[in-house]
Amino acid sequence: MFASSNYPPDRAAAERFVAEMRHGTLIACTAEGYPQVSILPFVKTDDLIELHCVQADPTFDAVRANPRVTFFVSDFLAFSPHSWVSDQDAGRATLHFRAVAFECEVERVSTDPNDVAGALSRLLARYEPGASYEPMKMGEFYGPRLQRLATMKLRIVRSHIKFKTGPAGTAETKRRVAAKLRERGQPGDLRAAEVIESYVPEQPR
16 A cells, blocks of 8 residues: 555554454465455454465465465545545545555464364454354364364564545545535445544644
8 A cells, every 4th residue: 555644654543443343355376376365354463363264265275375465454434526625626536444454474374173163263252252152163063164164373564554534634624525425425424424533633622
Protein backbone atom coordinates (compact mmCIF):
# COMPACT_ATOMS: atom_id res chain seq x y z
CA MET A 1 0.00 0.00 0.00
CA PHE A 2 1.15 3.52 -0.74
CA ALA A 3 2.11 5.28 2.48
CA SER A 4 0.40 8.65 2.04
CA SER A 5 1.30 11.51 4.36
CA ASN A 6 -2.41 12.37 4.33
CA TYR A 7 -3.12 9.19 6.31
CA PRO A 8 -0.29 8.66 8.83
CA PRO A 9 -0.35 5.21 10.47
CA ASP A 10 -1.73 4.87 13.97
CA ARG A 11 -0.49 1.55 15.37
CA ALA A 12 -2.73 1.58 18.43
CA ALA A 13 -5.80 2.16 16.25
CA ALA A 14 -4.64 -0.59 13.90
CA GLU A 15 -4.33 -3.08 16.77
CA ARG A 16 -7.86 -2.27 17.94
CA PHE A 17 -9.17 -2.62 14.39
CA VAL A 18 -7.52 -6.01 13.79
CA ALA A 19 -8.83 -7.28 17.14
CA GLU A 20 -12.38 -6.44 16.00
CA MET A 21 -12.10 -8.15 12.61
CA ARG A 22 -13.12 -11.74 11.95
CA HIS A 23 -11.39 -12.45 8.64
CA GLY A 24 -8.39 -11.56 6.54
CA THR A 25 -6.93 -12.49 3.16
CA LEU A 26 -3.92 -14.79 2.96
CA ILE A 27 -1.75 -14.04 -0.08
CA ALA A 28 0.95 -16.54 -1.05
CA CYS A 29 2.95 -17.17 -4.20
CA THR A 30 5.20 -19.93 -5.48
CA ALA A 31 8.47 -18.98 -7.16
CA GLU A 32 7.06 -19.44 -10.67
CA GLY A 33 3.30 -19.18 -10.16
CA TYR A 34 0.71 -16.47 -9.68
CA PRO A 35 -0.30 -15.18 -6.24
CA GLN A 36 -3.00 -17.30 -4.59
CA VAL A 37 -5.51 -15.82 -2.15
CA SER A 38 -7.90 -17.19 0.47
CA ILE A 39 -10.25 -15.38 2.85
CA LEU A 40 -9.78 -16.96 6.26
CA PRO A 41 -10.73 -16.48 9.92
CA PHE A 42 -7.74 -15.88 12.17
CA VAL A 43 -6.43 -15.56 15.70
CA LYS A 44 -3.70 -12.97 16.28
CA THR A 45 -1.65 -13.17 19.46
CA ASP A 46 1.16 -10.61 19.73
CA ASP A 47 3.26 -11.13 16.57
CA LEU A 48 1.74 -14.51 15.62
CA ILE A 49 -1.26 -15.15 13.37
CA GLU A 50 -2.86 -18.61 13.44
CA LEU A 51 -4.92 -19.84 10.48
CA HIS A 52 -6.54 -22.98 9.17
CA CYS A 53 -7.57 -23.94 5.65
CA VAL A 54 -8.48 -26.90 3.47
CA GLN A 55 -5.41 -28.91 2.47
CA ALA A 56 -6.57 -28.85 -1.16
CA ASP A 57 -6.55 -25.04 -1.21
CA PRO A 58 -4.04 -23.78 -3.84
CA THR A 59 -3.01 -21.09 -1.36
CA PHE A 60 -1.87 -23.81 1.03
CA ASP A 61 0.32 -25.27 -1.72
CA ALA A 62 1.84 -21.83 -2.24
CA VAL A 63 2.47 -21.43 1.49
CA ARG A 64 4.38 -24.70 1.59
CA ALA A 65 6.41 -23.67 -1.46
CA ASN A 66 7.25 -20.16 -0.26
CA PRO A 67 7.13 -19.20 3.44
CA ARG A 68 6.98 -15.45 2.73
CA VAL A 69 3.33 -14.41 2.72
CA THR A 70 1.09 -11.42 3.35
CA PHE A 71 -2.00 -11.47 5.53
CA PHE A 72 -4.30 -8.57 4.64
CA VAL A 73 -7.00 -7.40 7.05
CA SER A 74 -9.32 -4.84 5.48
CA ASP A 75 -12.68 -3.17 5.88
CA PHE A 76 -14.24 -1.35 2.91
CA LEU A 77 -16.45 1.49 4.09
CA ALA A 78 -17.84 3.49 1.16
CA PHE A 79 -17.24 5.44 -2.04
CA SER A 80 -17.77 9.20 -2.04
CA PRO A 81 -18.07 11.32 -5.23
CA HIS A 82 -15.81 14.31 -5.81
CA SER A 83 -18.70 16.77 -5.53
CA TRP A 84 -18.95 16.15 -1.80
CA VAL A 85 -15.56 17.84 -1.45
CA SER A 86 -15.12 19.95 -4.59
CA ASP A 87 -17.40 20.74 -7.53
CA GLN A 88 -14.40 21.17 -9.86
CA ASP A 89 -11.79 18.63 -8.72
CA ALA A 90 -12.76 15.14 -9.94
CA GLY A 91 -9.68 13.80 -8.16
CA ARG A 92 -11.47 14.20 -4.82
CA ALA A 93 -13.65 11.16 -5.49
CA THR A 94 -12.34 8.40 -3.27
CA LEU A 95 -12.82 5.12 -1.44
CA HIS A 96 -12.91 5.01 2.34
CA PHE A 97 -11.44 1.97 4.08
CA ARG A 98 -9.28 0.60 6.87
CA ALA A 99 -6.50 -1.84 6.03
CA VAL A 100 -3.48 -3.49 7.62
CA ALA A 101 -1.08 -5.64 5.59
CA PHE A 102 1.08 -8.01 7.63
CA GLU A 103 4.21 -9.28 5.90
CA CYS A 104 4.93 -12.64 7.50
CA GLU A 105 7.18 -15.68 7.60
CA VAL A 106 5.35 -19.00 7.88
CA GLU A 107 6.71 -20.43 11.10
CA ARG A 108 4.82 -23.72 11.23
CA VAL A 109 2.53 -25.75 8.99
CA SER A 110 0.73 -28.91 10.07
CA THR A 111 -1.82 -31.35 8.68
CA ASP A 112 -1.94 -33.34 11.93
CA PRO A 113 -5.65 -33.52 12.89
CA ASN A 114 -4.77 -32.93 16.54
CA ASP A 115 -2.94 -29.70 15.65
CA VAL A 116 -5.90 -28.62 13.52
CA ALA A 117 -8.28 -29.36 16.40
CA GLY A 118 -6.13 -27.21 18.69
CA ALA A 119 -6.18 -24.32 16.22
CA LEU A 120 -9.95 -24.59 15.79
CA SER A 121 -10.44 -24.69 19.57
CA ARG A 122 -8.56 -21.41 19.90
CA LEU A 123 -10.55 -19.93 17.03
CA LEU A 124 -13.87 -20.94 18.62
CA ALA A 125 -12.77 -19.51 21.96
CA ARG A 126 -12.26 -16.17 20.26
CA TYR A 127 -15.28 -16.14 17.94
CA GLU A 128 -17.80 -17.93 20.18
CA PRO A 129 -16.71 -17.42 23.80
CA GLY A 130 -18.93 -19.32 26.21
CA ALA A 131 -20.74 -21.22 23.46
CA SER A 132 -21.80 -24.85 23.91
CA TYR A 133 -20.69 -27.46 21.38
CA GLU A 134 -19.14 -30.91 21.03
CA PRO A 135 -15.50 -30.57 22.17
CA MET A 136 -13.20 -30.02 19.21
CA LYS A 137 -11.00 -33.11 19.06
CA MET A 138 -10.04 -35.96 16.79
CA GLY A 139 -12.72 -38.63 16.86
CA GLU A 140 -15.86 -39.87 15.17
CA PHE A 141 -17.69 -36.51 15.27
CA TYR A 142 -15.06 -34.16 13.81
CA GLY A 143 -12.42 -36.62 12.58
CA PRO A 144 -13.25 -36.80 8.84
CA ARG A 145 -13.36 -33.00 8.60
CA LEU A 146 -10.19 -32.45 10.63
CA GLN A 147 -8.31 -34.80 8.31
CA ARG A 148 -9.08 -32.52 5.34
CA LEU A 149 -7.71 -29.40 7.01
CA ALA A 150 -4.35 -27.83 7.73
CA THR A 151 -3.17 -25.20 10.19
CA MET A 152 -0.33 -22.70 10.08
CA LYS A 153 1.29 -20.01 12.19
CA LEU A 154 2.62 -16.82 10.63
CA ARG A 155 5.18 -14.65 12.39
CA ILE A 156 4.75 -10.97 11.58
CA VAL A 157 7.89 -9.36 10.16
CA ARG A 158 6.45 -5.91 9.44
CA SER A 159 3.10 -4.25 8.92
CA HIS A 160 1.68 -1.53 6.69
CA ILE A 161 -1.28 0.51 7.93
CA LYS A 162 -3.64 2.72 5.95
CA PHE A 163 -6.85 4.12 7.37
CA LYS A 164 -8.54 6.24 4.72
CA THR A 165 -11.37 7.26 7.03
CA GLY A 166 -12.66 10.38 5.36
CA PRO A 167 -11.14 12.47 2.56
CA ALA A 168 -7.81 14.23 2.94
CA GLY A 169 -8.40 17.64 4.43
CA THR A 170 -9.90 19.28 7.47
CA ALA A 171 -12.07 17.75 10.15
CA GLU A 172 -14.93 19.84 8.76
CA THR A 173 -14.49 18.19 5.34
CA LYS A 174 -14.58 14.73 6.89
CA ARG A 175 -17.73 15.57 8.85
CA ARG A 176 -19.38 16.91 5.71
CA VAL A 177 -18.67 13.64 3.88
CA ALA A 178 -20.06 11.66 6.82
CA ALA A 179 -23.23 13.77 6.68
CA LYS A 180 -23.51 13.16 2.93
CA LEU A 181 -23.19 9.41 3.51
CA ARG A 182 -26.09 9.53 5.96
CA GLU A 183 -28.11 11.54 3.46
CA ARG A 184 -27.36 9.09 0.61
CA GLY A 185 -28.34 6.12 2.75
CA GLN A 186 -27.06 3.29 0.57
CA PRO A 187 -26.29 -0.06 2.25
CA GLY A 188 -23.29 0.43 4.53
CA ASP A 189 -23.37 4.24 4.38
CA LEU A 190 -24.58 4.74 7.95
CA ARG A 191 -21.83 2.51 9.33
CA ALA A 192 -19.25 4.24 7.12
CA ALA A 193 -20.36 7.63 8.44
CA GLU A 194 -20.06 6.42 12.02
CA VAL A 195 -16.58 5.01 11.44
CA ILE A 196 -15.37 8.17 9.69
CA GLU A 197 -16.70 10.36 12.50
CA SER A 198 -15.05 8.16 15.13
CA TYR A 199 -11.63 9.08 13.71
CA VAL A 200 -12.27 12.83 13.53
CA PRO A 201 -10.69 14.70 16.46
CA GLU A 202 -13.27 16.13 18.82
CA GLN A 203 -13.89 19.84 18.60
CA PRO A 204 -12.63 21.82 21.60
CA ARG A 205 -15.40 23.00 23.88
